Amino acid sequence: MEKPRSEVVLYGTWASAYCTRVQLALKLKGIAYEYVEEDLTNKSESLLHYNPVHKKVPVLVHKGKPIAESLVILEYIDDCWNNSPNLLPLDPYQRAKVRFWANFYDQKIIPSSYAVVLSKGKEQENAIKEFNELLTVLEEGIEKDFSTKFPFNGEREALGFLDIVVGAHACNYRALEEAVAVVVEPKEHPAFLSWVTKLKEYPLMKETLPPHDKLAARMRERFSLAPKRNIATL
Amino acid sequence: MAEIELHGTWPSPYSYRVLWALKLKGIPYEYVEEDLSNKSPLLLQYNPVHKKIPVLVHGGKPICESMIILEYLDETWPQNPLLPSDPYERAVVRFWVKFIEDKGPSAWVVFRTSGEEQEKAVKDSLEMLKTIEEHALGEKKYFGGDKIGMVDIACSGIAHWLQVIEEVVGIKILEPHKFPRLHAWTKTFKEAPIIKDNLPNQDEMLVFFKQAREKLLASA
Numbered sequence: 145m146e147k148p149r150s151e152v153v154l155y156g157t158w159a160s161a162y163c164t165r166v167q168l169a170l171k172l173k174g175i176a177y178e179y180v181e182e183d184l185t186n187k188s189e190s191l192l193h194y195n196p197v198h199k200k201v202p203v204l205v206h207k208g209k210p211i212a213e214s215l216v217i218l219e220y221i222d223d224c225w226n227n228s229p230n231l232l233p234l235d236p237y238q239r240a241k242v243r244f245w246a247n248f249y250d251q252k253i254i255p256s257s258y259a260v261v262l263s264k265g266k267e268q269e270n271a272i273k274e275f276n277e278l279l280t281v282l283e284e285g286i287e288k289d290f291s292t293k294f295p296f297n298g299e300r301e302a303l304g305f306l307d308i309v310v311g312a313h314a315c316n317y318r319a320l321e322e323a324v325a326v327v328v329e330p331k332e333h334p335a336f337l338s339w340v341t342k343l344k345e346y347p348l349m350k351e352t353l354p355p356h357d358k359l360a361a362r363m364r365e366r367f368s369l370a371p372k373r374n375i376a377t378l
Numbered sequence: 379m380a381e382i383e384l385h386g387t388w389p390s391p392y393s394y395r396v397l398w399a400l401k402l403k404g405i406p407y408e409y410v411e412e413d414l415s416n417k418s419p420l421l422l423q424y425n426p427v428h429k430k431i432p433v434l435v436h437g438g439k440p441i442c443e444s445m446i447i448l449e450y451l452d453e454t455w456p457q458n459p460l461l462p463s464d465p466y467e468r469a470v471v472r473f474w475v476k477f478i479e480d481k482g483p484s485a486w487v488v489f490r491t492s493g494e495e496q497e498k499a500v501k502d503s504l505e506m507l508k509t510i511e512e513h514a515l516g517e518k519k520y521f522g523g524d525k526i527g528m529v530d531i532a533c534s535g536i537a538h539w540l541q542v543i544e545e546v547v548g549i550k551i552l553e554p555h556k557f558p559r560l561h562a563w564t565k566t567f568k569e570a571p572i573i574k575d576n577l578p579n580q581d582e583m584l585v586f587f588k589q590a591r592e593k594l595l596a597s598a
Contacts, residue, residue: 195475197513209466216472223465236453240441247443248427285427 152177153205155191157184158354161313162214163202167352168308169221169231174185176327218305229302241289245282246309254313261324268325276329283335293343301357303346311343313355319356323363381434382407385421387414388578389586391535392444396432398531399448401572403455445475448528460528474514474521474529481506482535485551487585487597489543490594496547503551507536509562519566526570530563534573537564546591 154170154177156163170177182201183189194203194210203210204217208210211220232239241356246315277344286306303311317340330337330370384400384407386393387487390512400407412421424440433440435449436454442448450461461468484506487499514529515521521529536552544550554561568574 187472197509206466211466211469212475213473213476216469216476219472220465220469223468235437237439237441239453240446240450243446243449244427244441244443247446281427 150176150178151207153180154178155180155182155188155194155203155205156201157182160201160360161316164206164312164352164354165201165214165223165308166217168303168312168346168348169218171348171352172229172231172302172308173219173221173227196321215250215309218308222305228302231305231308233304238290242305243284245289245306248282248285249313250304253282257313257320257327260327261320261363272325272327275327276332276375279328279333279336283333287335303343303348309341311340311346311349314340315344315349315353316356318361318365319360322360324367380575381437383410384408385410385412385424385433386431387412391539393432394576394578395444395531395534396434396447396451397576398534398572399451399460401576402460402526403451403458405451405455437558445479445528445532448531452528460522460526460531462522462527471522471528473565474510477509477514478506478529478532478535481509483531485535485543486542488547488549488551489591492595493503494598496549498551500551507552507557507560509590510536511557515559515563517559520563520570526567526573530567534561534567537567538577538580540585542580545584546587 152170152175154163154166154183156166156179158181167179180188180190182188184201187199190200191203192199194205195201195212198212200212202214202217203212204220205211206220211217218231232242253275256271256275260268260275263271314336317328328337344353382400382405384393384396386396386409388411397409402426405505414419414431417429420429420445421433422429424435425431425442430442432444432447433442433451435441436450441450448460461471481502484499488496488503510533518524520526521533541550544552552561552564568577
C-alpha cells in the first residue's frame with residue numbers, strides 16, 4: 145500500500161451526501177483531516193481494504209482504523225472528540241428521538257427520492273406523491289418531538305446531528321429538481337423548506353456542499369436520460 | 379402506570395431484543411402484549427409513524443425502534459453495558475447492528491414469498507450469513523467478546539427464529555458445515571443465562587408462523 149496517511153483520513157466522493165455529512169461533522173469539531181476522492185468505477189485498494197463488507201464511501205480512517213456507514217461515523221466523531229459542539233444532544237431521550245428521525249430519513253426519505261429519480265411518467269408521479277407524504281410525516285414528527293422550532297438549530301450556534309443528516313442530502317434538492325422533476329411542493333412543506341433554506345445559508349454548509357451547477361449536471365447526466373441506473377456509483 | 383412498559387408481541391424477535399436488555403440490566407418493567415391485527419389506540423399513540431412494536435414507555439415517554447431502545451437503555455442504566463466503552467469498538471458494534479438491520483429482513487422475505495422472489499431472498503440471506511461469519515464473529519464466543527453484547531442481541535433472529543422460518547418454508551439456510559462459527563454461536567447464545575429462560579416456544583412459533591405463511595400465500 146502507499147505511504148502512511150494523516151491521523152484522520154476521509155475516503156469519499158464529491159457528489160455523495162453521505163460523505164458531505166462526515167465532512168460537516170469533522171469541520172464542525174475542528175478536526176484536521178485528509179480527504180481522498182475515490183473513483184467508484186475504479187475503487188482504490190485502500191477503499192477495498194478499509195471497507196471490505198460494502199466497498200462504499202464514506203470511510204473514515206482514524207489512526208489506521210476504519211469506520212464505515214455515515215451515521216456510524218457521525219456517532220464515532222461525537223464519541224471520540226467530545227468537545228463542543230456536541231452533535232447529538234446529551235439527554236438519552238432526546239438522543240433516542242434524534243436517532244429515530246435520522247433513521248427515518250435514511251430508511252424512508254432517501255430511498256423515496258431515489259424512486260422519484262429512477263422512474264418516469266405515471267410511476268414517477270406516484271413516487272413524488274409518496275415522497276411528499278413522507279416529508280409530511282417528517283415535518284409533523286420533528287415539530288412534535290423537538291421543542292425548538294424550525295430551523296432545528298434555532299437556539300444553538302452550531303449545526304446538530306439532524307441538521308447534518310438531513311441538510312447534506314436535502315440542501316441539494318434544487319439540483320435534483322433542475323435535472324429531473326419538481327419534487328417538493330412548496331405550499332405543502334413550508335416548514336421543511338424554511339429549514340432547508342436556513343441550512344443552505346449556514347456558512348459551513350455553503351462551503352461543504354457540492355457546487356450546485358456541477359451537481360445538477362451530474363444528476364442530469366445520470367438520471368434524466370435512462371431511468372434505470374446503478375445508484376451505487378453516485 | 380408502571381414506570382417502564384414494554385409493548386411487544388410474543389413471536390417477535392424485535393420484542394425479545396428489548397426484553398433481554400431489560401432483564402440483563404435488572405430493570406423492572408411491565409409487559410404489554412399487543413394484538414397487531416387490531417392495534418390498540420395506545421400503540422398508535424405511542425408509535426404513530428410506524429405503528430409497530432416494540433415500544434418502550436419510560437415514565438409515559440415512548441421510545442420506538444428496538445436498537446434505538448437498546449441504546450437508550452444502555453445510556454440510562456449503565457450497569458451490565460451492552461456497548462463497549464471504547465469509541466472505536468462502539469463504532470464497530472454500530473456498524474454490525476446497521477448491517478443486520480439492513481440485511482436481516484431477507485430471511486423474512488424467504489418466509490413471506492415463493493418462487494423466484496424467494497430464491498433471491500435465500501441467496502441474500504446466505505450472503506448475509508457469510509459476511510457475519512467471516513467478518514463479524516471471528517473466533518469469539520459472543521459477538522460482544524466473552525459476554526453478550528448489542529450485536530449478539532441484534533443477531534438473535536439468526537439464533538432462534540431462522541430455524542422456524544427454515545422449517546416452515548422447507549429450506550435449510552444456516553447449514554452447520556457451511557457456517558460452523560455462526561452455528562456454534564447460536565448454541566452458545568441460547569444457553570446463556572437470561573436468554574435461555576426467555577425464549578418463545580419453538581413449537582408454538584411453528585404453528586403460528588405456518589398459519590401466517592398460509593394466509594400470506596393465499597392472499598398473494
